[in-house]
Amino acid sequence: MTGFAEALKNAGDLASAQIAASLDGTQGPIREAMLYATTGGKGLRAFLVMESARLHGIEPQNAAPSAAAIEALHAYSLVHDDLPCMDDDDLRRGQPTVHRKWDDATAVLAGDALQTLAFELVTQTGCPDAARLRLITTLAQASGVRGMVGGQALDIAAETAAAPLTLAEISVLQAGKTGALIEWAATAGPHMAQADTCALGQYARDLGLAFQITDDILDVEGDAATVGKAVGKDAHAGKATFVSLLGLEGAKARAQTLVTSACDVLSAYGTQADTLREAAEFVVARKS
């Protein structure tokens, strides 16, 4: 494995183990659904937490609760986003979605409890009280109506809008829906160390946008078995995407430009940040 592939796997495993440990002593279908929903993901957000923490001299065991928190929060958003009244998806990470494997009520409650767990976990991060409060506040801002949920609301509104979204509108939507949590994850390390978040914030904004453009490309070029979820949905629904607005080649070129920019902005960290640079390359090269 490359340094990146290994770091990604380790971070994902660490987050899953921490989530499982935090559910020790509970039982029932909500617990099972919570574990199911936090298993089998790429672990990209956990990886960004662990790497940004490493760059700022934070010990892995101190950063781990934040890595688990962001994976729990991301999982909650997927479980609710997949519901019949939302995107109505049957497949996620190559497996039945939570409401298909259990039922809608279990999916609503498991998602709710995963959001709560995220805030419980982040309070366990090993850093000064002021830094922990900053992590909690920024996590709430990134995931609320001004962040992720705001982006999801724009996405739903777009489905019934008179005209397809413009490039500017889609960029705002994406910055909320996908970008905000990725930025939180990549700036968690400097937050823990009470250091400047500027470079990693810019890295994350480029990375997040490249990630979403690649999602749109996979929706056109990918096959469901490899991607692990339904494809072709956006084109079929006539939704504006980065591909419909930039063309397939234009979208690929834009994603590559963003990767270059993301790598460049990490110059202050030198070769220490090479794993984050590999992550940026991975985000646009991935097939799922």
Next chain:
Amino acid sequence: MTGFAEALKNAGDLASAQIAASLDGTQGPIREAMLYATTGGKGLRAFLVMESARLHGIEPQNAAPSAAAIEALHAYSLVHDDLPCMDDDDLRRGQPTVHRKWDDATAVLAGDALQTLAFELVTQTGCPDAARLRLITTLAQASGVRGMVGGQALDIAAETAAAPLTLAEISVLQAGKTGALIEWAATAGPHMAQADTCALGQYARDLGLAFQITDDILDVEGDAATVGKAVGKDAHAGKATFVSLLGLEGAKARAQTLVTSACDVLSAYGTQADTLREAAEFVVARKS
């Protein structure tokens, strides 16, 4: 108005105003649904925060963010609990439920964003960092799979269980579903002041149980117009309740015993706690 009625109204108004202020600059149906869902409630939890804070010398403006937080969290739980896949209720506080006034997707997202907002608000409480972290941690514990969501899960499981729940099982269910947030609210003041939470914790456990028993009595004796939501649902569904297990008179007697106990445990606070004692009397005397 009595001292209690005025304090209750003030606390509810304060929480609503704080929630509205925190949504300044946002727009769209999610925002509207969030405001709608946090309007017209009794404000009991906000009142408990403000009173327990007053008893511990915390200024109202310092406690207000926690009062708003618990009302936002309570509202999220109601919005999701009313969904068709959960309790499927059309009426709440005498008005159409969020999914009836908008749609299911808006209700899911508005509930999600209200939970996030609760954690954002609680971080703004005016108290030492360590006390704020304690408020956040205990709020997460009270609302997660070991608290409120755990109680909701038991409630849903009970609907398909082979036998009606026992008194012990219903008490556990209620302690999670209703009790945990009430206890958090009543102990928020001593948490802010980094003082002992024992007396107010016991008060809240008695109060919470009396509250739920009264809910079960209202489901039998109340009419929908006064109660503000559908009544007779539990009996119709054959669900075990405190009334089905204790009888109507037994349930009333038990609620009254709990009120007496709740009032007694506040002795250390003297007459300063009379408003909280009035609250306990109100909880069992209420008609909605």
